[in-house]
Amino acid sequence: MRVIEAAGVDSALDFSALVDAIDAALRADVVVPVRHHHTIARPDGDATALIMPAWAAGAGGFLGVKLVNVFPGNAARGLPSVLGTYVLMHGDTGAPLAVIDGTRLTLWRTAATSALAARYLAREDASVHLMVGAGALSPFFLKAHRAVRPITRSIIWNKTRANAEKIATSLRAEGITVEVADDLEAAVRAADIISTATLSREPLVRGAWLKPGAHLDLVGAFTPEMRETDDDCVLRSRIFVDTRGGALKEGGDLVQPIKAGLISADVVEADLFDLARGTVRFTRAKDDITLYKSTGGAIFDPRRGKKRDCGVSxxxxxxxxxxxxxxxxxxxxxxxxxxxxxxxxxxxxxxxxxxxxxxxxxxxxxxxxxxxxxxxxxxxxxxxxxxxxxxxxxxxxxxxxxxxxxxxxxxxxxxxxxxxxxxxxxxxxxxxxxxxxxxxxxxxxxxxxxxxxxxxxxxxxxxxxxxxxxxxxxxxxxxxxxxxxxxxxxxxxxxxxxxxxxxxxxxxxxxxxxxxxxxxxxxxxxxxx
Missing domain, CATH: 3.20.20.70 (Aldolase class I)
Structure with a gap:
């Protein structure tokens, strides 16, 4: 059994190929149960344990289980808030094949999946990308969307400006110019694509700020109590999700307005499976606002993990x-x-x-x-x-x-x-x-x-x-x-x-x-x- 750490994941993956591989995985016959979600009481803030299995149907496939722990108090310890491990097994025998740095794999997968959604949903001429949040996911999102749209201006905003500055500086070293915004409203009004990846429990992005044709890419708020956008964002948007079972059960940005009676679950036009398989044909008017809500899952990880030491299938x-x-x-x-x-x-x-x-x-x-x-x-x-x-x-x-x-x-x-x-x-x-x-x-x-x-x-x-x-x-x-x-x-x-x-x-x-x-x-x- 192989042990693959973060550096091995980074050397094996690139966003253009990974987006294509995820697109192909969505068309494959893959079983994805709703993930298990457990709250862990902690004196410094409740933690969360997530267990996400997925397997390819039929002979010769793969079985994968992603284990993700979210500990908000880790920031004070100098540790990432989100930590994960991915276990890849043979689909016919259950024999373990590899243990992979699930934290790194999750960063790549989450960003690439959002980029795939943007490839289907965002305007083709989208050129301004705003990243709300300065966690570990943020640099991956800023790079991933450049693989699917002609992004010429990247912006990052965070409540703590210093954290946003660190990410901007690191990406500049890679040749990517990133602006640090102080005014979130102005940044949202300028953006064609707005990605959010925070642990916020109060709305950050307001629907009144969205310009015609904007695309919302919501990745944080992975429990019903969390929220990154207000009701107006939801009411102004055409709604899409990664999976209905996850987003409608756990995504606070949809769960809360549904509970309040502002929308129903039927408002979701398609999930990523529908878009990839063509069962729903999406066409957008120029000024349509689209909202993609992701809560994550393990469907894509066997696709990534099974070739070239966790490289792209x-x-x-x-x-x-x-x-x-x-x-x-x-x-x-x-x-x-x-x-x-x-x-x-x-x-x-x-x-x-x-x-x-x-x-x-x-x-x-x-x-x-x-x-x-x-x-x-x-x-x-x-x-x-x-x-x-x-x-x-x-x-x-x-x-x-x-x-x-x-x-x-x-x-x-x-x-x-x-x-x-x-x-x-x-x-x-x-x-x-x-x-x-x-x-x-x-x-x-x-x-x-x-x-x-x-x-x-x-x-x-x-x-x-x-x-x-x-x-x-x-x-x-x-x-x-x-x-x-x-x-x-x-x-x-x-x-x-x-x-x-x-x-x-x-x-x-x-x-x-x-x-x-x-x-x-x-x-x-x-x-x-």
């Missing part, structure tokens, strides 16, 4: 899809991402209207990736309005500035593909990783190739040993059902942060013609690696 992308049959096959076999090629010279090229129909067919079951090659803003705008991709895949010679500008202008995450043939090709990767949401490493195409990818060429994976071990990336380039497991084992065996694999020609019977049997075999082989 492997993402699988099937690229170059053109038919309803191939889309159904990929989704049914468990693909996380579906790639559509909008480069006219490729044999996998698809018209935007045809791709849009396939995206609607797979809505809520997998993420849509639009592959483009040195495409201008006009065509990107057409694709955004027609296809509405979840992710751009830049597969040309796009510069660092181009990646940064498109991400900011369109509010859609960018995956940058980089061709690899020798160690010299690795030098540009860290710079691109700093501006792109994801890196895809592909084999360099032949010199006379008419299109940049999908040639079935494999590069020497040992070249990648020079990569920073904490740099997350996806792998492409000649992968197939026959070699994908070897690729995964080889690269992870080098201690690298491989978070996903991508295939196109390796699951075809001819260029541009997908073989359904090969798609199923590829996904099965990757999952078993």
């Amino acid at each position: 492997l993402l699988i992308k099937i690229c170059g899809l053109k038919t309803p049959e191939s889309v159904d096959c990929a989704v049914g076999a468990g693909a996380d991402m579906l790639g559509f090629v909008f480069h006219p010279k490729s044999p996998r090229y698809i018209l935007p209207d045809a791709a849009a129909a396939l995206v609607r067919q797979s809505a809520g079951r997998a993420r849509c990736v639009a592959l483009v090659v040195d495409t201008d803003d006009g065509q990107l705008g057409v694709l955004r309005s027609t296809v509405a991709p979840d992710l751009w895949q830049f597969h040309g010679t796009e510069s660092l500035e181009r990646v940064r500008d498109v991400r900011a202008a369109f509010g859609i995450p960018v995956m940058k593909a980089i061709g690899v043939a020798s160690a010299a090709d690795l030098t540009a990767i860290p710079a691109y990783a700093a501006v792109a949401d994801r890196i895809l490493l592909d084999a360099k195409p032949p010199k006379d190739a008419a299109y940049p990818g999908g040639h079935g060429r494999v590069f020497d994976w040992q070249i990648l040993s020079a990569l920073p071990p904490d740099l997350p990336f996806m792998l492409s380039g000649g992968l197939s059902p026959e070699n994908v497991a070897d690729a995964i084992r080889t690269i992870r065996g080098m201690g690298l942060n491989l978070v996903g694999v991508d295939v196109s020609s390796g699951v075809e019977s001819a260029p541009g013609v997908k073989d359904l049997g090969k798609i199923r075999a590829f996904i099965a082989a990757a999952r078993e690696a």
Whole structure:
């Protein structure tokens, strides 16, 4: 059994990949009982013990139990108020596999889950993020939301300004500029996304302060007695939750107005399961105010804990899809991402209207990736309005500035593909990783190739040993059902942060013609690696 401490958790995770993994976990067949909640009487303030189990249904799954203790008096002792341990076990035998620093894992999961909710609910052009509270969660939230929205201004407010200053200073050292606010009302009025993570028992955020189109991300107030927002916030908002069982039973921001008769439980439009699985299709008007209430749970932790010493579960992308049959096959076999090629010279090229129909067919079951090659803003705008991709895949010679500008202008995450043939090709990767949401490493195409990818060429994976071990990336380039497991084992065996694999020609019977049997075999082989 492995013991994984905080540093191991940090080195294994990044927010872009983690948000995707949680999205995929929500679509999986996972059992999540309502958590156990116990009050522990203490002379320095009541403490809370939370027990949160979850397990994957069917054979070959995982069982996880998260144990979280909340001791408000710990601040006076110089200790975190929230402490946790996560136990990961084999789903078939119950044998323990790992004990993981649950406090650190909870920080990553909580922030990433809120970022996922914001990806579904917040305006695409949301650029100002306010963090209310300066606890351990706060820096994670400020970073996580930057992975899903084009945040250009980050603000933090806390009752004790010095604590907010500490977080702002630490994030500035990481290259993230954070303002410290003294006036909470002014900060709320300026914000597009307001995250709250406090132990407050009195409302902090007032509904009268919210600007049209704001998104509330409420993560504190995890007992019925706690409260971070007033009744006006709830009455002005469209309501969403992580889980109905948790939020409607324990989330004070909803429990109290329901008890007062101001709203009913029916006001909840959807939970994260509904949004991820597409059972509820959310569309927002520009000025809609959305409220997401989270009370937490253990559903996502087996997904994070089961791969690469608690790293992100492997993402699988099937690229170059053109038919309803191939889309159904990929989704049914468990693909996380579906790639559509909008480069006219490729044999996998698809018209935007045809791709849009396939995206609607797979809505809520997998993420849509639009592959483009040195495409201008006009065509990107057409694709955004027609296809509405979840992710751009830049597969040309796009510069660092181009990646940064498109991400900011369109509010859609960018995956940058980089061709690899020798160690010299690795030098540009860290710079691109700093501006792109994801890196895809592909084999360099032949010199006379008419299109940049999908040639079935494999590069020497040992070249990648020079990569920073904490740099997350996806792998492409000649992968197939026959070699994908070897690729995964080889690269992870080098201690690298491989978070996903991508295939196109390796699951075809001819260029541009997908073989359904090969798609199923590829996904099965990757999952078993």
